[in-house]
Amino acid sequence: MFLARNPQLNSNGELHHLLSTEGLPREILTQILDTAASFTGVTQREVKKVPLLRGKAIFNLFFEASTRTRTTFEIAAKRLSADVINLAINVSSQSKGESVLDTVANLSAMQADMFIVRHSESGAPHLIARHVSPEIHVINAGDGRHAHPTQGLLDMYTIRHYKKDFTKLVVAIVGDVLHSRVARSQIHALTTLGVPEVRVIGPKTLLPSHVDKLGVHVYHDISKGLKDVDVVMTLRLQNERMQGSFLPSPQEFFKLYGLNAEKLALAKPDAIVLHPGPMNRGVEIDSTVADGRQSVILPQVTFGIAIRMAVMSILAGN
Amino acid sequence: MFLARNPQLNSNGELHHLLSTEGLPREILTQILDTAASFTGVTQREVKKVPLLRGKAIFNLFFEASTRTRTTFEIAAKRLSADVINLAINVSSQSKGESVLDTVANLSAMQADMFIVRHSESGAPHLIARHVSPEIHVINAGDGRHAHPTQGLLDMYTIRHYKKDFTKLVVAIVGDVLHSRVARSQIHALTTLGVPEVRVIGPKTLLPSHVDKLGVHVYHDISKGLKDVDVVMTLRLQNERMQGSFLPSPQEFFKLYGLNAEKLALAKPDAIVLHPGPMNRGVEIDSTVADGRQSVILPQVTFGIAIRMAVMSILAGN
Amino acid sequence: MFLARNPQLNSNGELHHLLSTEGLPREILTQILDTAASFTGVTQREVKKVPLLRGKAIFNLFFEASTRTRTTFEIAAKRLSADVINLAINVSSQSKGESVLDTVANLSAMQADMFIVRHSESGAPHLIARHVSPEIHVINAGDGRHAHPTQGLLDMYTIRHYKKDFTKLVVAIVGDVLHSRVARSQIHALTTLGVPEVRVIGPKTLLPSHVDKLGVHVYHDISKGLKDVDVVMTLRLQNERMQGSFLPSPQEFFKLYGLNAEKLALAKPDAIVLHPGPMNRGVEIDSTVADGRQSVILPQVTFGIAIRMAVMSILAGN
Numbered sequence: 015m016f017l018a019r020n021p022q023l024n025s026n027g028e029l030h031h032l033l034s035t036e037g038l039p040r041e042i043l044t045q046i047l048d049t050a051a052s053f054t055g056v057t058q059r060e061v062k063k064v065p066l067l068r069g070k071a072i073f074n075l076f077f078e079a080s081t082r083t084r085t086t087f088e089i090a091a092k093r094l095s096a097d098v099i100n101l102a103i104n105v106s107s108q109s110k111g112e113s114v115l116d117t118v119a120n121l122s123a124m125q126a127d128m129f130i131v132r133h134s135e136s137g138a139p140h141l142i143a144r145h146v147s148p149e150i151h152v153i154n155a156g157d158g159r160h161a162h163p164t165q166g167l168l169d170m171y172t173i174r175h176y177k178k179d180f181t182k183l184v185v186a187i188v189g190d191v192l193h194s195r196v197a198r199s200q201i202h203a204l205t206t207l208g209v210p211e212v213r214v215i216g217p218k219t220l221l222p223s224h225v226d227k228l229g230v231h232v233y234h235d236i237s238k239g240l241k242d243v244d245v246v247m248t249l250r251l252q253n254e255r256m257q258g259s260f261l262p263s264p265q266e267f268f269k270l271y272g273l274n275a276e277k278l279a280l281a282k283p284d285a286i287v288l289h290p291g292p293m294n295r296g297v298e299i300d301s302t303v304a305d306g307r308q309s310v311i312l313p314q315v316t317f318g319i320a321i322r323m324a325v326m327s328i329l330a331g332n
Numbered sequence: 333m334f335l336a337r338n339p340q341l342n343s344n345g346e347l348h349h350l351l352s353t354e355g356l357p358r359e360i361l362t363q364i365l366d367t368a369a370s371f372t373g374v375t376q377r378e379v380k381k382v383p384l385l386r387g388k389a390i391f392n393l394f395f396e397a398s399t400r401t402r403t404t405f406e407i408a409a410k411r412l413s414a415d416v417i418n419l420a421i422n423v424s425s426q427s428k429g430e431s432v433l434d435t436v437a438n439l440s441a442m443q444a445d446m447f448i449v450r451h452s453e454s455g456a457p458h459l460i461a462r463h464v465s466p467e468i469h470v471i472n473a474g475d476g477r478h479a480h481p482t483q484g485l486l487d488m489y490t491i492r493h494y495k496k497d498f499t500k501l502v503v504a505i506v507g508d509v510l511h512s513r514v515a516r517s518q519i520h521a522l523t524t525l526g527v528p529e530v531r532v533i534g535p536k537t538l539l540p541s542h543v544d545k546l547g548v549h550v551y552h553d554i555s556k557g558l559k560d561v562d563v564v565m566t567l568r569l570q571n572e573r574m575q576g577s578f579l580p581s582p583q584e585f586f587k588l589y590g591l592n593a594e595k596l597a598l599a600k601p602d603a604i605v606l607h608p609g610p611m612n613r614g615v616e617i618d619s620t621v622a623d624g625r626q627s628v629i630l631p632q633v634t635f636g637i638a639i640r641m642a643v644m645s646i647l648a649g650n
Numbered sequence: 651m652f653l654a655r656n657p658q659l660n661s662n663g664e665l666h667h668l669l670s671t672e673g674l675p676r677e678i679l680t681q682i683l684d685t686a687a688s689f690t691g692v693t694q695r696e697v698k699k700v701p702l703l704r705g706k707a708i709f710n711l712f713f714e715a716s717t718r719t720r721t722t723f724e725i726a727a728k729r730l731s732a733d734v735i736n737l738a739i740n741v742s743s744q745s746k747g748e749s750v751l752d753t754v755a756n757l758s759a760m761q762a763d764m765f766i767v768r769h770s771e772s773g774a775p776h777l778i779a780r781h782v783s784p785e786i787h788v789i790n791a792g793d794g795r796h797a798h799p800t801q802g803l804l805d806m807y808t809i810r811h812y813k814k815d816f817t818k819l820v821v822a823i824v825g826d827v828l829h830s831r832v833a834r835s836q837i838h839a840l841t842t843l844g845v846p847e848v849r850v851i852g853p854k855t856l857l858p859s860h861v862d863k864l865g866v867h868v869y870h871d872i873s874k875g876l877k878d879v880d881v882v883m884t885l886r887l888q889n890e891r892m893q894g895s896f897l898p899s900p901q902e903f904f905k906l907y908g909l910n911a912e913k914l915a916l917a918k919p920d921a922i923v924l925h926p927g928p929m930n931r932g933v934e935i936d937s938t939v940a941d942g943r944q945s946v947i948l949p950q951v952t953f954g955i956a957i958r959m960a961v962m963s964i965l966a967g968n
Binding site: 375399410411 | 733
Binding site: 016060061093291293312315318 | 417434435439440569
């Protein structure tokens, strides 16, 4: 049988690029979570820096704007003492008609060590990873509808932090799964880490047509879907990506699928609520839930720094 | 009697946020000026850095664009060895519909140490200061028409540098006081530091209606207002904020209130001239004065770095 | 005879500003190339940093957008451990009506050590250099059609790296010389470094009218111009600068002057091909050549970092 090598792993089976949670072995996911745990201490210290990546040049290549995600990577890199170069690439080179690969070849020639890539087109980070020189590492910071692996990993970290053991959990992902790269990264990670039951909940128009192939249970009725779950992962309603009539209106969506206290009461009493941010309050989540006692939305952000530090330092070490 | 605690001070009466010069005790203003004096040496050294804020994460949150002010804070923070993250917030998160407070809650969760906030709406930095976790410090870098305390403080530093003693001075503030957050911060600081006579000079349409309540003397005739003053503080004519007919034309304003050599001759021979920049030459100030021997406009900029280093290091130490 | 002092040199004849390769003595060009050679080692080390410019404040003043060039200077400065402040100046100060010289005076007052200036108008960096205080250094990062000296120098470095001796070379510059600041900087540097034969190749409409006065040989027929040359320096076709009818169409240009394998075969078998980037593939250069064995386009980028480190450290040392 022919086994295509995972483009994320080097010949020793170690992580060389982080492009997707799909296809990563459980050991590597666990290594990232464990390394992140060791970094949460750093971010609480008086001097929040370790010299692990001193002298390394890390490029934030954002072909699509994202203040939040770019900032978390920038902070993580600076806490590792790396030099960070921010490039918002719609501005200049691309407007001069240079291709993505020429841009990347040029930046590689500047002896970059790592590229953090966000792009509106699915697969762009894979394309870049295939073409960079072998000593450069690529981290996908979100590509099209495809993947957002560091978000998926910080969600796993958050779940493990509060629930300890993945193998006894029922996890529900609620909302616009169709347009969500986050949902894809969550599903692959949850499955690999041994979560026995992953549910996706949403209207037919916002679920991928063959989502059940991913090993998840599909619910269109949220009151059934949330029944007795341990973890509720809400998704941002991607207004800007929707075209045409995926849903009647944000108000209608909120009524049917927005997570409010009443719906959350169907889950287990100690269920936790996640959201990748930025939230549309009153659309996919009600403020009483977002700011309530079961919400772990802000801890997600904190853990996100540690996860990105972990991924960068693991890649740099391999 | 009920005394509302100043939101800028901690329970020990020390500076915790810098939101306004209003209501700050003279001892704290003097502490800032003295600390800044100790930093002017640093900025003239071969290596212009001290490790006071190493590992601290300082966020420039500019909801309103300002290259100059953002740059002075960035330089000040880097000279204190802090890590600086620049965020121009109209671009991304806000356009995704996230509220200011959600943005700030997220950045706090990234374990920020300090927020430098500029916002077009008065009170935004206060709002943020009320909602951040207790270990985070907020510095107002200009909010609406309300306050611009570091500008007010660097002006005080400049005056003290050249005039030594506040308690014998006559100080005139000339121009568009109505739209000027700088003027408000100057008036509060001058009064607190013991300047016995503060004058504001301008046409009725550009002075706040009850400005005399702030303890200043009001002049509409500049030739009377500048008579024998020690310090002339010119203000930028805020074209971009004016709507309708506050003044006939910039030319007319210059004729009546623009500081030229002839008008300046009415002040004391050793009077100094300040301007917060950027200047509209030929509108509020003539180039012969702006570049003349009594101008201390460029030293203001230099002292501004030391003042911002002082504020940051005092906050971080409290 | 009156000799105007070169504005780039201090009273000891050392480099104080880098504004143009024109008028620089061969010793200084060679000093820059030699210093750059010593830095190529640094950029290949595990920790790519030296503390030569620690505590120095370097301002990237980009009045014209350029992600590539700004990035190379930023990386070079960070590898020298300097603090870098990026200012894209069309955004704020200028829109508030401040002049270039007021902007620069203000930044100088912040105790800047070095300005990297890019401007769409020829001569802007000279203007700034004439007005900054004597301890500040100015590097021209491209001004109008005038000069782009660090690009010219990195090209010289590349040629020397592959060809060792300038004094036996035939070098051809192909394309839009008229609008190219790069070509001007190349011609002056090649001549000063002793290249005996420099050719420019292009249609009349894209060559300056008296280009032969610069000591170069003019060819309109590329098959004659490339005959037996050692070095082919292609130029970017400056679409954005062209107005009216300098050339019939990019397709037509490619047919006549675009460097493809067939035309390159006219040069010496070991001829090298340079391009300043970003490339218009299929316009001034064919992909088979750009990515072919004679291309040294990516090494140019790598050497560009070392050249900028060299220039900055030489200026800071003088």
